[in-house]
Amino acid sequence: xxxxxxxxxxxxxxxxxxxxxxxxxxxxxxxxxxxxxxxxxxxxxxxxxxxxxxxxxxxxxxxxxxxxxxxxxxxxxxxxxxxxxxxxxxxxxxxxxxxxxxxxxxxxxxxxxxxxxxxxxxxxxxxxxxxxxxxxxxxxxxxxxxxxxxxxxxxxxxxxxxxxxxxxxxxxxxxxxxxxxxxxxxxxxxxxxxxxxxxxxxxxxxxxxxxxxxxxxxxxxxxxxxxxxxxxxxxxxxxxxxxxxxxxxxxxxxxxxxxxxxxxxxxxxxxxxxxxxxxxxxxxxxxxxxxxxxxxxxxxxxxxxxxxxxxxxxxxxxxxxxxxxxxxxxxxxxxxxxxxxxxxxxxxxxxxxxxxxxxxxxxxxxxxxx
Amino acid sequence: xxxxxxxxxxxxxxxxxxxxxxxxxxxxxxxxxxxxxxxxxxxxxxxxxxxxxxxxxxxx
Numbered sequence: 001x002x003x004x005x006x007x008x009x010x011x012x013x014x015x016x017x018x019x020x021x022x023x024x025x026x027x028x029x030x031x032x033x034x035x036x037x038x039x040x041x042x043x044x045x046x047x048x049x050x051x052x053x054x055x056x057x058x059x060x061x062x063x064x065x066x067x068x069x070x071x072x073x074x075x076x077x078x079x080x081x082x083x084x085x086x087x088x089x090x091x092x093x094x095x096x097x098x099x100x101x102x103x104x105x106x107x108x109x110x111x112x113x114x115x116x117x118x119x120x121x122x123x124x125x126x127x128x129x130x131x132x133x134x135x136x137x138x139x140x141x142x143x144x145x146x147x148x149x150x151x152x153x154x155x156x157x158x159x160x161x162x163x164x165x166x167x168x169x170x171x172x173x174x175x176x177x178x179x180x181x182x183x184x185x186x187x188x189x190x191x192x193x194x195x196x197x198x199x200x201x202x203x204x205x206x207x208x209x210x211x212x213x214x215x216x217x218x219x220x221x222x223x224x225x226x227x228x229x230x231x232x233x234x235x236x237x238x239x240x241x242x243x244x245x246x247x248x249x250x251x252x253x254x255x256x257x258x259x260x261x262x263x264x265x266x267x268x269x270x271x272x273x274x275x276x277x278x279x280x281x282x283x284x285x286x287x288x289x290x291x292x293x294x295x296x297x298x299x300x301x302x303x304x305x306x307x308x309x310x311x312x313x314x315x316x317x318x319x320x321x322x323x324x325x326x327x328x329x330x331x332x333x334x335x336x337x338x339x340x341x342x343x344x345x346x347x348x349x350x351x352x353x354x355x356x357x358x359x360x361x362x363x364x365x366x367x368x369x370x
Numbered sequence: 371x372x373x374x375x376x377x378x379x380x381x382x383x384x385x386x387x388x389x390x391x392x393x394x395x396x397x398x399x400x401x402x403x404x405x406x407x408x409x410x411x412x413x414x415x416x417x418x419x420x421x422x423x424x425x426x427x428x429x430x
Contacts, residue, residue: 106409110402121393126390202423203420214412218407219404360409361405
């Protein structure tokens with residue numbers, strides 16, 4: 001009888017709180033649809049990991065299912081890299097290839113990463129922990145997982161939760177920052193003068209190959225991140241392996257997402273998660289997103305000082321990697337400012353550039369801090 | 371403002387901590403510059419590809 005209630009009797013207040021947090025994540029996923037594909041499995045994983053003596057974590061020295069998945073897929077970085085294959089297969093780099101200048105916004109909007117890195121060091125985190133916290137600003141879950149796993153595995157739980165939660169909150173975080181930094185007149189700037197050049201199939205096929213080689217030579221630490229992203233894109237653009245491309249976009253993405261999400265829950269144990277540092281990380285995650293947005297907008301405004309055909313500074317905010325939320329947010333804001341101003345192609349091109357920018361930022365951080 | 375100045379003074383008084391902050395600033399500076407260099411290179415590369423392989427009928 002005692003054994004039957006052992007779990008209940010051994011439940012600590014911290015574990016109770018974590019079970020509640022897991023419940024909140026599930027509620028956010030279902031009721032608010034905040035990144036449900038990840039927050040839902042993370043939420044249940046957190047609940048399973050905090051049940052006293054949970055067989056999901058392991059008992060009698062034998063690892064449980066969550067520990068096994070974590071060791072197999074997160075510690076080895078296999079799951080996030082497989083997610084990159086899926087993302088690469090889903091992304092159409094066409095709008096970026098038609099207007100490659102947008103890549104520069106994908107660089108400028110990584111500013112939040114480095115600002116937050118310095119802030120975290122200032123607040124007492126070690127450089128490696130700070131780099132892992134800063135990378136939340138990559139607005140790119142798999143990159144955050146890879147960097148945090150390498151530099152601060154003990155902070156993986158809060159960093160992953162922050163990265164995925166704030167990505168889904170982009171429509172709430174970005175608009176006030178953009179409004180604060182732009183005038184009504186700037187938000188009405190049309191970009192009809194910018195020409196979208198047609199892109200050949202050869203260019204589309206060569207792009208992932210050349211990017212893999214160039215990025216690999218310049219930032220070898222980013223080879224696996226960019227290589228997997230570009231591999232997925234090559235499957236898509238080659239036109240000869242449609243079955244594999246569809247498999248990467250659907251089956252691979254779905255299966256790995258399930259395993260990734262639930263195994264992240266394994267590190268959300270009360271002793272690791274319930275800490276003032278977790279609250280600080282969640283706070284700094286927002287700072288990273290805010291300064292990413294500001295970096296992109298301010299860079300666009302600076303470029304406008306020299307350009308004949310002005311850029312709508314709101315487009316700069318799409319340089320963060322949260323795809324396609326950020327592009328949609330700016331498109332809608334453009335229509336609010338001027339119902340005839342269609343910024344979608346520019347915004348999406350910039351947003352796709354942000355995808356590359358975040359991966360390059362992750363690789364550079366791995367190289368500079370590692 | 372006072373607390374900020376106090377924190378800055380404390381930081382200056384603690385060489386180990388200011389070393390870490392200096393390292394963080396160095397990483398951030400090089401990181402930001404590095405991203406612009408790599409992304410700029412990607413942009414040039416795309417432009418070169420579009421010039422070398424222009425869109426032609428039946429190819430797009």
